[in-house]
Amino acid sequence: MPSDPAVSQRTEADISTQSAELPSATVAKQLPHGRLLGRILRSYGLLTALVAVWIIFAFATAGIFLTARNFSNLIRQTAVIGILSVGMVMVIITAEIDLSVGSLVGLTGMTAVLVQTMWHRGLFLSVLLGICVGLAAGALQGWLTAWGKIPSFIVTLGGLLAWRGATQGISGGNTYPIEVDSFKAIGQSYLGSTAGVILAAIAIAAVIVSVIFRNRARRQHGLLPWGWAGLALRIVVPCLLIVIFVAALNAYAGIPIPVLILAGIGLGGEFLTQQTRFGRHLYAIGGNAEAARLSGIGLRTNVLVAFCILGALSAVAGMIYAARVGSAGPDAGTLLELDAIAACVIGGASLMGGRGTVFGACLGALFMVSLDNGMSLKDIPDFVQNIVKGGILVAAVGLDMFGRRRGEK
Amino acid sequence: MAGKPGVGQQSLGFRAMSKTAVAAPLLSMNNIGKAFPGVRALDGVTLDVQGGEIHAIVGENGAGKSTLMKILSGVYPYPEYDGEVRIDGALKQFKSVRDSENAGVAIVFQELSLVPELTVGENIFLGREPGHFGCLNWNRLYSEAAEILRGLKFDLDARTQISSVGTGQQQIVEIAKALSKNARILILDEPTAALTNRESEMLFAVLEHLRDKGIGIIYVSHRLDEVFRLSDRITVLRDGRSIGTTPRAGVDQNDVISRMVGREIAQMFPPARRTSGKVVLEVKHLTAVGHKSGATNVFDVSFSVHRGEVLGIAGLMGAGRTEMLAALFGAFSGTVNGEIAVDGHAVKISRPADAMEHGIGLVTEDRKRSGLILNQTILFNMTLAALPRISEWFTTEESREIAASRPLFDSLQIKAASLFTGVGTLSGGTQQKIVLAKWLLTSPRVLLLDEPTRGIDIGAKQEIYSTIDRLAKSGLAIVMVSSELPEVLGLSDRVLVMREGRICGEFSTDQATPEAVMACATGAVHHA
Numbered sequence: 001m002p003s004d005p006a007v008s009q010r011t012e013a014d015i016s017t018q019s020a021e022l023p024s025a026t027v028a029k030q031l032p033h034g035r036l037l038g039r040i041l042r043s044y045g046l047l048t049a050l051v052a053v054w055i056i057f058a059f060a061t062a063g064i065f066l067t068a069r070n071f072s073n074l075i076r077q078t079a080v081i082g083i084l085s086v087g088m089v090m091v092i093i094t095a096e097i098d099l100s101v102g103s104l105v106g107l108t109g110m111t112a113v114l115v116q117t118m119w120h121r122g123l124f125l126s127v128l129l130g131i132c133v134g135l136a137a138g139a140l141q142g143w144l145t146a147w148g149k150i151p152s153f154i155v156t157l158g159g160l161l162a163w164r165g166a167t168q169g170i171s172g173g174n175t176y177p178i179e180v181d182s183f184k185a186i187g188q189s190y191l192g193s194t195a196g197v198i199l200a201a202i203a204i205a206a207v208i209v210s211v212i213f214r215n216r217a218r219r220q221h222g223l224l225p226w227g228w229a230g231l232a233l234r235i236v237v238p239c240l241l242i243v244i245f246v247a248a249l250n251a252y253a254g255i256p257i258p259v260l261i262l263a264g265i266g267l268g269g270e271f272l273t274q275q276t277r278f279g280r281h282l283y284a285i286g287g288n289a290e291a292a293r294l295s296g297i298g299l300r301t302n303v304l305v306a307f308c309i310l311g312a313l314s315a316v317a318g319m320i321y322a323a324r325v326g327s328a329g330p331d332a333g334t335l336l337e338l339d340a341i342a343a344c345v346i347g348g349a350s351l352m353g354g355r356g357t358v359f360g361a362c363l364g365a366l367f368m369v370s371l372d373n374g375m376s377l378k379d380i381p382d383f384v385q386n387i388v389k390g391g392i393l394v395a396a397v398g399l400d401m402f403g404r405r406r407g408e409k
Numbered sequence: 410m411a412g413k414p415g416v417g418q419q420s421l422g423f424r425a426m427s428k429t430a431v432a433a434p435l436l437s438m439n440n441i442g443k444a445f446p447g448v449r450a451l452d453g454v455t456l457d458v459q460g461g462e463i464h465a466i467v468g469e470n471g472a473g474k475s476t477l478m479k480i481l482s483g484v485y486p487y488p489e490y491d492g493e494v495r496i497d498g499a500l501k502q503f504k505s506v507r508d509s510e511n512a513g514v515a516i517v518f519q520e521l522s523l524v525p526e527l528t529v530g531e532n533i534f535l536g537r538e539p540g541h542f543g544c545l546n547w548n549r550l551y552s553e554a555a556e557i558l559r560g561l562k563f564d565l566d567a568r569t570q571i572s573s574v575g576t577g578q579q580q581i582v583e584i585a586k587a588l589s590k591n592a593r594i595l596i597l598d599e600p601t602a603a604l605t606n607r608e609s610e611m612l613f614a615v616l617e618h619l620r621d622k623g624i625g626i627i628y629v630s631h632r633l634d635e636v637f638r639l640s641d642r643i644t645v646l647r648d649g650r651s652i653g654t655t656p657r658a659g660v661d662q663n664d665v666i667s668r669m670v671g672r673e674i675a676q677m678f679p680p681a682r683r684t685s686g687k688v689v690l691e692v693k694h695l696t697a698v699g700h701k702s703g704a705t706n707v708f709d710v711s712f713s714v715h716r717g718e719v720l721g722i723a724g725l726m727g728a729g730r731t732e733m734l735a736a737l738f739g740a741f742s743g744t745v746n747g748e749i750a751v752d753g754h755a756v757k758i759s760r761p762a763d764a765m766e767h768g769i770g771l772v773t774e775d776r777k778r779s780g781l782i783l784n785q786t787i788l789f790n791m792t793l794a795a796l797p798r799i800s801e802w803f804t805t806e807e808s809r810e811i812a813a814s815r816p817l818f819d820s821l822q823i824k825a826a827s828l829f830t831g832v833g834t835l836s837g838g839t840q841q842k843i844v845l846a847k848w849l850l851t852s853p854r855v856l857l858l859d860e861p862t863r864g865i866d867i868g869a870k871q872e873i874y875s876t877i878d879r880l881a882k883s884g885l886a887i888v889m890v891s892s893e894l895p896e897v898l899g900l901s902d903r904v905l906v907m908r909e910g911r912i913c914g915e916f917s918t919d920q921a922t923p924e925a926v927m928a929c930a931t932g933a934v935h936h937a
Contacts (some may be wrong), residue, residue: 290779
């Protein structure tokens with residue numbers, strides 16, 4: 001076997017130093033340091049829009065929007081759509097779609113609550129069964145899409161109807177209140193402020209350790225390690241965000257449990273899509289399925305797994321939804337799939353596949369929920385809210401396409 | 410062939426109609442030149458076509474046949490080319506396909522442009538449907554379509570859906586469509602490439618009938634047997650120049666072949682010969698039958714490749730070479746039978762991952778369609794196939810990937826700002842190097858190359874040639890399919906020729922003359 005380049009320990013100069021000889025304008029956004037920045041910048045448009053919306057609502061509601069209480073509410077409301085978006089964006093990256101998640105939220109929430117009220121079982125078994133139902137539904141839809149070669153739009157449109165029907169069937173059309181307090185806590189309770197501070201400390205430690213490890217890996221692989229400035233930037237910015245975030249939530253009642261779950265799932269999703277082979281495969285399949293296949297990537301398995309993840313996450317969202325409302329109803333979760341898809345698209349995902357990030361999708365979810373929250377505070381009627389949200393969705397994608405076309409020229 | 414006596418009369422008839430004393434040919438193209446970035450595709454090409462003749466244009470792949478036809482049909486608009494195009498003696502400057510259609514030129518491309526879900530009649534009148542105020546007059550549409558088909562002496566119901574008729578009939582529907590636009594010059598570009606013998610016969614009958622009616626037919630092909638059976642005159646193109654036009658009666662197939670290939674193989678190829686070692690890959694009785702077409706693309710193919718050897722596979726387009734590579738790589742959509750052994754051990758390859766596990770890599774012929782993820786970076790693409798060996802467990806690590814890709818990025822001289830440049834906007838040659846790098850990162854032992862230099866400029870070609878040579882010298886076994894004869898002959902240690910799914914000849918370096926290989930590939934009888 002010829003020398004394996006993977007293990008060669010050549011002391012290569014960093015890409016950035018090499019490309020410094022090239023015209024800086026074209027290179028600037030291609031540097032590895034710049035890549036992180038580039039990704040933030042690509043979400044920058046959305047970030048700006050988010051800040052703008054927050055400022056507008058802050059003024060319009062005479063400051064109510066930005067109170068600790070409302071901020072806590074806002075973030076908590078984001079949890080359900082955010083969790084759905086994390087799974088949805090993976091499916092969208094592979095150029096598939098899932099329209100059934102809203103119905104699945106209803107079905108899984110109802111399953112969990114019925115396990116409690118009908119079978120008198122506790123938290124653990126009800127959650128486990130709920131997640132199993134979500135996983136099974138996702139697996140079935142993924143299998144029909146990948147092996148059955150039925151377009152996912154059709155498969156999950158069928159799912160949208162079928163899971164809703166199943167929800168109405170098992171509930172008999174009734175709404176069941178939740179009697180298990182520990183289950184209710186999933187949606188309604190908070191992590192105390194001391195626990196929050198401890199968690200923040202752990203998170204900060206994790207950031208520092210991971211940055212140091214990554215820097216060591218660079219040195220090991222013969223790349224130029226980051227300088228002090230680079231290290232500081234990579235450590236200070238995330239830590240600052242963690243501190244502000246926890247402080248803001250502690251100013252009201254602590255970190256809501258749903259937000260904690262979203263944070264865990266979001267981080268996991270970001271890791272899965274950016275740092276694993278599976279994630280790489282998702283982007284490759286969505287970008288060019290034929291090239292991916294000819295690179296030895298199993299198309300069907302990866303698509304199936306993406307649908308399974310989304311199914312399971314829909315169940316998690318379903319539990320939180322039911323727990324937050326305090327009951328499981330036959331119509332719970334209706335139209336949530338559209339919110340989740342909108343969040344992904346606003347967060348930079350392309351329905352043609354190959355593009356999108358978990359981070360962007362979460363930000364998109366926060367944006368959508370901010371609109372909901374702010375407009376509700378202003379007592380704007382529902383119908384106007386829908387029109388505004390619809391218009392903003394189309395405008396956001398239109399602007400993105402416009403910018404992209406100009407960028408290509 | 411009954412056409413001959415009628416030809417003279419028909420063309421006389423045309424001339425009688427025109428008032429000029431000296432009849433101008435139906436079509437004349439003078440001194441046509443066309444340059445693409447880095448390549449001069451056509452240089453001083455002259456062609457004239459009479460009404461009522463079938464005029465064949467032959468030449469190797471890349472000789473400029475298609476480019477010439479694209480100028481004539483307005484695909485490359487005036488003034489993007491040099492020289493002049495005259496029809497009936499009048500100067501024409503086509504700025505679009507529509508212009509050329511209005512002047513009576515129609516082209517039937519290799520890829521048919523019919524809408525499968527519509528009927529024969531609807532396709533014939535697509536975009537020009539008869540009717541008033543946007544309402545279709547179905548009766549007129551179908552009666553006129555039937556009229557045209559009758560005029561071709563071709564028996565097909567105009568209400569048949571296109572998807573339910575065979576490729577040969579579709580070809581004829583394309584011709585009918587062209588004629589419905591009152592075409593007087595009909596261009597067919599490799600019309601029989603996808604046809605069975607019977608379908609070809611059907612097509613020939615229609616073409617002969619049209620010739621007798623006075624239409625000027627330009628027949629582009631490199632199947633010499635057909636050309637000799639059908640055409641009245643033959644023009645040979647080579648390297649973008651016209652080598653001459655002769656009446657068919659005046660030449661035989663060998664003359665034409667030597668005109669097609671008569672060129673010194675340029676000093677583009679690394680001169681040093683390699684020494685090959687043990688057999689790495691052995692293929693026995695490989696047969697591949699397509700799922701969709703049901704056609705036997707590869708039939709009973711056996712060969713072996715040695716360590717450090719470049720095995721060239723020559724043949725015409727559609728000879729089954731691409732399918733053969735796909736079958737070896739587990740990427741063929743159809744049934745594959747036969748034995749494949751790597752290092753003397755029989756292996757079973759049913760999907761690309763199997764082939765990769767045994768150290769086989771495939772650089773496909775169409776890098777944009779099946780080689781690259783165009784919206785991703787160079788790094789993403791380079792590491793895609795080799796991720797298992799440059800990632801720990803299931804996680805990926807950027808610095809590790811950079812370290813793995815960097816040496817190849819440098820040694821292949823990939824011309825891009827950095828590993829983080831998107832591949833979509835790079836030049837063809839650079840993209841091709843990235844695809845090559847992707848497979849080299851998997852440390853393959855057998856590399857299958859399908860048209861490795863298609864559509865890239867001369868400089869990049871040379872770099873790829875020397876890379877191939879270097880890889881072979883380092884012990885890699887290389888199977889290279891190429892339609893460019895000089896490339897196959899210049900780079901290979903051995904040449905196999907495929908025709909109609911079978912291997913029809915094997916040549917060592919000294920035996921492999923362009924004439925012999927071309928004769929074998931076209932099925933002409935070669936008198937060595």
